[in-house]
Amino acid sequence: MRATLLPVSVHIVVFGIRCEGLAVLLLPRAEMWSLPGGGVEDAEDIHGAALRQLAVQTGLRDVYMEQLYTFDHLDADTVQRTVAVTWYALVPSASSFTKTAAGEWFAVEALPALPAEQAGIVHLARQRLAAKLEYSTIALQLMPERFTLGVLQAVHETVLGTALDKRNFRKRVLAWACIEETGEMAREGHHRPARLYRVTRPGSVEIIK
Amino acid sequence: MRATLLPVSVHIVVFGIRCEGLAVLLLPRAEMWSLPGGGVEDAEDIHGAALRQLAVQTGLRDVYMEQLYTFDHLDADTVQRTVAVTWYALVPSASSFTKTAAGEWFAVEALPALPAEQAGIVHLARQRLAAKLEYSTIALQLMPERFTLGVLQAVHETVLGTALDKRNFRKRVLAWACIEETGEMAREGHHRPARLYRVTRPGSVEIIK
DNA sequence: GTTTGTTAGTGTACCTGAAACACTAACAGG
DNA sequence: CCTGTTAGTGTTTCAGGTACACTAACAAAC
Structure with a gap:
């Protein structure tokens, strides 16, 4: 057969x-x-x-x-x-x-x-991404090589569609082992420069949280 | 083409x-x-x-x-x-x-x-099932039409591979809106009879927890 | 009928992790 | 030097989860 x-x-x-x-x-x-x-x-x-x-x-x-x-x-x-x-x-x-x-x-x-159905696929993908934001470090995959915590928070807020508390957010992500300071500062805009961070193991998504 | x-x-x-x-x-x-x-x-x-x-x-x-x-x-x-x-x-x-x-x-x-690979599939399925136990009412799909809370707890423990506290477990599942008492008792064994419950909407899995 | 073994059924205290919250610091431009 | 804008920092409160021990009801054995 x-x-x-x-x-x-x-x-x-x-x-x-x-x-x-x-x-x-x-x-x-x-x-x-x-x-x-x-x-x-x-x-x-x-x-x-x-x-x-x-x-x-x-x-x-x-x-x-x-x-x-x-x-x-x-x-x-x-x-x-x-x-x-x-x-x-x-x-x-x-x-x-x-x-x-x-x-x-x-x-x-x-x-x-x-x-047909592609809109539904995009919707499902977005749901999945939002869900993973809550219990993994997947958002780092959307980050450039060097990034500030302000931008990382903005990305989270963008995907989740809600505002996040700055201090609580920083507490959470700074506890992640997979990001570290570069020592450099982002000098842009008319305001205080922000520390630049990078991912320690690019491409890896940790389930920790 | x-x-x-x-x-x-x-x-x-x-x-x-x-x-x-x-x-x-x-x-x-x-x-x-x-x-x-x-x-x-x-x-x-x-x-x-x-x-x-x-x-x-x-x-x-x-x-x-x-x-x-x-x-x-x-x-x-x-x-x-x-x-x-x-x-x-x-x-x-x-x-x-x-x-x-x-x-x-x-x-x-x-x-x-x-x-080839079927053992891996079973393993993945088990992981998924265990994960869903924690945030959904999916375990009810493994239950017969009428069941006792003792059996429901045993099923959870079986799938998760860990022992659960009886009082905490009962608190949790009794808060689910999708199970109700039948009024009947399970009269089996040499011990106190247990209340029999049933699912209110069979086939539906709630994400609530 | 009393004792024994076994599962059913119930409430509270503690602890941990999330949520709420306000001020000072550093820079550029005017 | 004043203004506007974003960076950076701790503590208190609250809620939900975890730990925990005794009484109730039945059947079987004695």
Whole structure:
């Protein structure tokens, strides 16, 4: 007996910080904006396919990426059904990454019309990200190489959609073992300079909290 | 351009309570025990495929089921690669469900040798289940229609692998809105009878805790 | 019928971690 | 030197979780 074969695709919700807000990277396609992604080939596994599509379509490499959920009937409006493995990725803010070759960043609160179910995928990804903020150090994946605690707090507030107490926030993140002072100061703006921190083990997300 | 087609399969980790312990349902296959599951057909979506395989292979219907993760290279030992969408299901204990036509229950601590990566899938499913116990009412999906708080506590302890304080446990679960007294008593054993409870909305899992 | 063994059922004190809260410091620009 | 703006710092309060011991009800054995 021959196994049934199906088209399998990957779709990636790429999050970044733009203009002080959480943003999603979309590509122009078929008269509509759409999530990066595409079909999985024979020679690659689904994780590799997602990384490849990201690199080819957006130029992004070495970003943090996690699997989100696997949907079916994603392309219900087309004749062909597709098994869609979805992922979300986080790119550092203010880095060269945010100036990608193709695609455009949209504030997560103001997305354009998307193909079937993609809006739901973005929503789910955002929920997952917000949940992880509460019990992990995942927000550091959205940070540039050097960052101030003020910016880190702003990112948290942006993703969670709520204001946080400065002192309580600093207490919490300074207890994390995975960030450390650089010794340098951010000298910008007409105000007191802020200490610059960096991540000790980039790419690793600790579950501690 | 023609889309690449791939074999897609579903695999289900079926949890139940047997002999006072957490157990997994396995099927005899190719000289090895194996998780229920199989290929996804054209006419069904992946969720439907998982339900169908469960029904056909084990006789289980109307069980609680959640998607776990999607793997690739699952059948790396075979020539053909497969995209494997994995799920976990919970069946009520002491119900007729636990006497399934085919398959056998194995204590989760003492599983036989399994095909490539399936042991890892079971482990992941168990982690997920344990995590959900802490912030949801999911354990009720493992309960028979009427149950005592003593048994509910035993199920929690079984899954978590730790002992729980009786008074604190009762305080917590009695605050759940989704269980209620039946008014009946469990008259079994040489000891004081216990009150029997039931779920108010079977099948629903509340995130409240 | 009294004793024994076993599980059911109940309330309070303590402790830890989260939340609330206001002022001084350092810089640039006017 | 005054103003505006962000950086940086401790303590008190509150709530939720944890620890903890006895009485109640039944069946079986004696």
